[in-house]
Amino acid sequence: MDRIAKFVERMVSYRDPDLAGHHRRLGSEAYSFALHLGCSAEECEGFKQAAEIHDIGKMAIPENILNKASRLTPAEMMLVKQHTLIGHEIISPLGLSQNVEDAVLMHHENFDGSGYPRGLGGTDIPYFARMMRICDSFDAITEDRPYHWGVSWQQALNIMDNDRRFYDPELLDEFGELIRTLREEAPG
Ligand SMILES: [Fe+2]
Numbered sequence: 001m002d003r004i005a006k007f008v009e010r011m012v013s014y015r016d017p018d019l020a021g022h023h024r025r026l027g028s029e030a031y032s033f034a035l036h037l038g039c040s041a042e043e044c045e046g047f048k049q050a051a052e053i054h055d056i057g058k059m060a061i062p063e064n065i066l067n068k069a070s071r072l073t074p075a076e077m078m079l080v081k082q083h084t085l086i087g088h089e090i091i092s093p094l095g096l097s098q099n100v101e102d103a104v105l106m107h108h109e110n111f112d113g114s115g116y117p118r119g120l121g122g123t124d125i126p127y128f129a130r131m132m133r134i135c136d137s138f139d140a141i142t143e144d145r146p147y148h149w150g151v152s153w154q155q156a157l158n159i160m161d162n163d164r165r166f167y168d169p170e171l172l173d174e175f176g177e178l179i180r181t182l183r184e185e186a187p188g
Contacts, residue, residue: 001024001027001052002045002049004049004053004094004096005023005027005048005049005052005053008023008052008053008056009023009024009052011059012056012059015059015063016058016059016063016066018145019055019058021143022055022139022140022143023051023052023053023054023055024052025139025143026051026052026054026135026136026139027048027049027051027052028048029051029135029138029139030047030048030050030051030131030132030135031044031045031047031048031051032178032182033047033131033134033135033174033175033178034047034048034131036174036177036178037131037171037174043099046096046097046099046100046128047099047100047103047128047131047132049096049100050099050100050103050104050128050132051103051132051135051136053087053091053100053104054087054103054104054107054132054136055083055087056087056090056091056104057082057083057084057085057086057087057088057089057090057104058083058087059086059090060082060083060086061079061080061082061083062079065079065080066080067146068146068147069146069147070147081108081116081117084104084105084106084107084108084116084117085105085117087104087105088101088104088105091104099126099127099128100128102126102128102129103126103128103129103131103132105117105129106118106120106125106126106129107129107132107133107136108133109121109125109129109130109133110133110165110166110167111125111130111133111165111166111167111168111169112165112166114165114166115133115166123168125168130167130168130171131168131171133166133167133168134160134167134168134171134172134175135175137160137166137167138153138156138157138160138175138179141155141156141159141160142156153179153183157176157179157180160172160176161176
């Protein structure tokens with residue numbers, strides 16, 4: 001974890017330990033994914049850093065909305081969606097790489113154009129953001145959240161496969177291959 005990611009981790013962990021955990025897990029998974037895709041060492045480090053800070057904008061969203069167990073109202077949903085723009089604004093003075101800025105701003109863009117904040121689709125969504133969309137979903141689906149119980153990695157891959165339209169299909173297949181290799185090799 002680099003200096004910036006550590007700073008973010010300390011700040012986030014006082015407000016939202018679950019989010020700090022999400023950032024941490026995503027960091028190591030993201031690094032493996034970038035390596036698996038053949039990214040350069042610098043890109044792997046950049047993608048890891050992006051994963052470790054990508055949801056920092058959630059610091060600006062009220063806790064009762066972030067952790068609400070029931071369905072969000074349209075107004076609350078609009079507020080939650082602001083976290084990508086706010087996160088991008090927070091990190092903008094740091095002079096991070098364009099790849100990292102893109103991943104923070106656009107990690108909720110969907111491949112079919114139904115995501116936010118811009119509603120971009122296909123390869124108009126930057127590469128790092130398409131990669132992050134997949135890592136982020138996988139962690140969200142496998143971990144317990146106030147509004148759902150986490151499922152197994154196999155179930156998570158199935159769920160994501162059924163929702164293929166949201167993800168870059170080639171990247172999703174690569175990710176599935178990586179997770180199967182990592183988890184099937186893992187002891188226990
Ligand atoms: Fe997010």
